[in-house]
Amino acid sequence: MQGSATNTSAAWDIYAKELIPLRFGYPLWGAEPDSRFGEVQLGDVGYLREGYFCFIFNAMSPADDPRNLHRGVPDDFEMFRPPNPVPVHRPNVITQYQLRSRNVRSSATSAQGTVATIAAGIRFTCTEETGALLVLKDPGHKTYLDCGRHIARYMQTHLPSWYEFAAERLGIDIEEKDLMFISGFTKTTVWGEAAFKAGAGNSELVLSAGAASPTPLMSGEIELARSHASDPLVIYRSGPPDRVPELERARDEKFDQCIFLNFYKMKRRIWRQVIRAAAGPHELPSSPDDETGSSPLTASVCTDSDGLGTVGP
Structure with a gap:
């Protein structure tokens, strides 16, 4: 179920802005796999649209890979083959069942009326203008490539052809x-x-x-409580809808829901600089020295998990 929005920032923008400071990566509003291309994979090239990652092609798979055959690949396609292609796996990087922005508070609610029809749960209250909440049934597991320099060089070489392919051939705005x-x-x-x-x-x-739920999410029951705001808005989603909540996780339940994304992006600037951030904005701020001519490409990174950020040549 989803609330309605009028004259307000989009839910996915609020959600990302509020949870980025947690430094797990870019918070995706759309965590579920794409119906055509499947779940997000390392080496995917694409873009963000309304809180969802939109797949174009995978740079670490051959051109005739089934996922790449859907849309094709750029004319000068060259696979990304890092010297050490083995990804790093970090299980249980998120173990708590709820992640909240600093301005969202939680408190237990008591069951009232007939126990069979009304259950206890948790009430979340946003105390400032905007806030965000993520609730999980199971831990979050992280997978990443630890070869940032190779990724940056690869993008510098191929980004123009990626853009020509996406904008001109596929017609993506x-x-x-x-x-x-x-x-x-x-x-x-x-x-x-x-x-x-x-x-x-x-x-x-x-x-x-x-009644049989270990956390307040598992019954799938979400309701909008009484609000004290003059023009309140709460937009909420849960998923995937085809997974029936149980006391213990079913054996065939997959860790395929992408809640945080790490990526490299580039833009043209007169002064060459690399921006690294644990979970920084998915776009660099505009500045007077931005150009679209032959100025060098610089990397905007949403990768690290240690919370450190540096800016340098």
Whole structure:
């Protein structure tokens, strides 16, 4: 179920802005795999649209790979083959079942009325203008490539042809700086998410715990509680819808839901600089020295998990 929005920032923008400071990567509003291309994979080239990652082709798979046959690949396609292609796996990088922006508070709710029909749960309250919430059933596992220099050089060589392929051949309304190379991701099994816009007061959301649920998400019962804001907005989603919540995870339940994304992007600037950030903005801020001519490409990185950021030549 989803709330409605009028005259407000998009839910996916609020959600990303509020959870980026947690430094797990770029928070995806659309965590579920694409119906045509499957789940997000290392080496995917694509772009963001309304909180979803949109796949174009995979740079680490051959041109005749089934995923690449859907849309094709650029004319001068060359696979990305790093010297050490083995990805790094970090299980359980997220173990808590809820991640909240700093301005979202939680409190337990009590069951009232008939126990069979009303269950206890957790009430989340946004105390400032905007906030975000992510609730998980299982831990989040991270996978990433630890070869940033090779990725940056590869993109510098091939980004112009990627853009020509996406914009001219496929007709995608996109700018060159929007294209990204997926270098890592964090995935889980079942999730619930919410974006809050409180306006002049507080907005609230209640997650109801079912009788057999270990956490407030597992029953799938989400309801909008009484709100004290003058123009409140809470937009919420949960998924995937085909996974029936149970007390213990089913054996065939896959960690294929991408909740955080790590990537490399590039844009043309007069001064060459590389920007590294644990979970920085997915676009560099505009500045007077931005050009679209023959100025060098610079990398905008959303990769590291250690929370350190540096700017240098």
